[in-house]
Amino acid sequence: MADGTQVPRAWDRHEILSLFDPASGVLDRRVHSDEALYRLELERIFARGWNFMCHGSQIREPGDYFVTYIGEDQVIAVRDEEGAVNVLLNTCRHRGNALCRAEQGRAKSFVCSYHGWNYGLDGRLIGAPGLSTYYHGDLDRSRLGLVKARVEEYLGFYFATLSPDAPSLHDYLGEVGRIGLGMMCAYGEVECVDGVQKNIIDCNWKIAVDNLFDWYHVTYSHASADSAGFFDISEILHPKNQMVMLGEYGHAIGGPATPQEIQDQIDALSDEQREAMSRAQPRNSPRVRPSSATDLMGPVGVRSHGHPNIFPNLWITMSGLQMCLRLPRxxxxxxxxxxxxxxxDAHAELKRKMIWQANHVFGPAGLLEQDDGENWSQSTRAAGGLASRGLGARIGMGLGHGAVEEGPRGERYVEGLVSEHGQRWLYRAWTEWMAARDWAELEANHAPPPSGAV
Ligand code: FES
Ligand SMILES: [Fe+2]
Incomplete structure (x- = not known):
């Protein structure tokens, strides 16, 4: 249902592919401002791809639901009586009213507030007032259930797609996407804290996404957090030990990595010794991962302490064990x-500390996001100007200076200095997704993770 329809005439395949030139790293800034491109993104990226819905711990019991989005379509992720998770389009099949108004909660069924149609947790239309009288028994309830998206999960993280042709979630994530989610669970099982923090920034969603690979801005944009003593940039940046992993369909991970020779030493340690090593490290250093993390993330992924983006819009960050969705509006x-x-299984005091850290780094009250948000919204505003949008954005850092290596699981990665390999991979994938009319065309024409020089 998501593929192959409503292609705006303004943008043909050739024009879309020319919006980003991987050979020069120049990006046409209309990708951050054009309304028709935005409409096409909803169709060709969000409706077609796998979108993060919620974590299983947010909807533990039958009837637990969490309302979220696929693009701008509101959906209800709900656990039914059998324990299965359904993702239902939040629109009544009668006249389209939104069924569920709360952000999350527990329900026995969903009753529309307009005329009272009632839907089960699996989306079935259970009943409607006046079935035998006003409708004369003519209403075929079996054809009027809520529209259901495809749902799959990995490590307890639920995703949904509106495309019947999308590959399985496992294949969609590929090695790099699975490493990204594995990073969340590298120290053991996790649970989501109640209260998803939501805020709006006046920026294009891709500017927020490309920033997560941007370790260039950290020293400058976040100097105030450093000088306030909130963290020590030199302890988190590691500009010479960077690794960018480039995955299928645009997934990538970029940021600091443990050098192989140090990882070799870690691999020889017991989990108890690793914990002792973590305690002896500077305050902002990442905790040394246990040996089980290598099974989960592979020998290359386990070295990464960067930022994964699950294409298109799910950022994972370990500074507070958080995930951030960048929902297009x-x-x-x-x-x-x-x-x-x-x-x-953490004790209450550790949980409290982690939540404090999370609240103070990112989110609306986070020190770092306040710096970032201002830059993103001003970059977006300038991308809409008649003269300024004609100037390209430059994403050429490190171009031609990277050598792609291949890990034992087929992971493709580049090590070295701070670079813009991750951003280039993002925009290259974006043009491929946007140019393809359907999944078959995307599969046939998207670039596999690169090898050789990049
Ligand atoms: S719109 Fe939902 S019952 Fe009429
Ligand atoms: Fe930042």
Whole structure:
């Protein structure tokens, strides 16, 4: 239902592919401002791809639901009586009223507030007032259930797609997407803390996404957090030990990595010794991962302490064990949803500390996001100007200076200095998704993760 329809005439395949030139790293800034491109993104990226819905711990019991979005379509992720998770389009099949108004909760069924049609947790139309009288028994309830998206999960993270042709979630994520989600669970099972923090920034959603690979801005944009003593940039940046992993369909992970020779030393340690090593490290250093993390993330992924993006819009960050959805709300507005996680078995004091850290780093009250949001909204505003949108954005850092290596699981990665390999991979994938009319065309024409020089 999502594929092959409503292609705006303004943008043909050739024009879309020319919006980003991987050979020069120049990006046409209309990708951050054009309304027709935005409409096409809803169809060709969000309706077609796998979108993060919620974590299983948010909907533990039958009837538990969480309302979220696929693009701008509101959906209800709900656990039914059999324990299965359904993702239902939040629109009544009678006249289209939104069924569920709360952001999350527990329900026995969903009753429309307009005329009282009643739907089960699996989307079935259970009943409607006046079935035998006003409708004369003519209403075929079996054909009027809520529209259901495809739902699959990995490590307890639920995703949904409106496309019947999308590959399985496992194949969609590929090695790099699975490493990204594995990073969340590297120290053990996690649970989502109640209260997803939501705020709106006047920026294009892709500017928020490309920033997560941007370790160039950290020293400058976030200097105030450093000088306030909130964190020590030199302890988190590691500009010479960077690794960018480039995955299928645009997934990528970029940021600091443990050098192989140090990882070799870690691999020889017991989990107890690793914990002792973590305690002896500077305050902002990442906790050393246990040996089980290598099974989950592979020998290359386990070295990464960067930022994964599950294409298109799910950012994972370990500074507070958080995930952030960048939900599109027009070409120049993005709604950010911050999900905070804690280890399931952690004691209350550790959970409290982790939540404090999460609240103070990102999210609407976070020190870092306040710096970032202002830059993103001003970059978006300038991308809409008649003269300024004709100037390209430059994403050429490190171009031609990277060598792609291949890990034992087929992981493709580049090590070295701070670079813009991740951003280039994002925009290249974006043009391929946008140019393809359906999944078959995307599968046939998208670039596999690169090898050789990049
Ligand atoms: S619109 Fe839902 S019952 Fe009429
Ligand atoms: Fe930032």
């Amino acid at each position: 027009g070409p120049s507005r993005t709604e950010l949803w911050w999900f905070t996680f804690v280890p399931k």
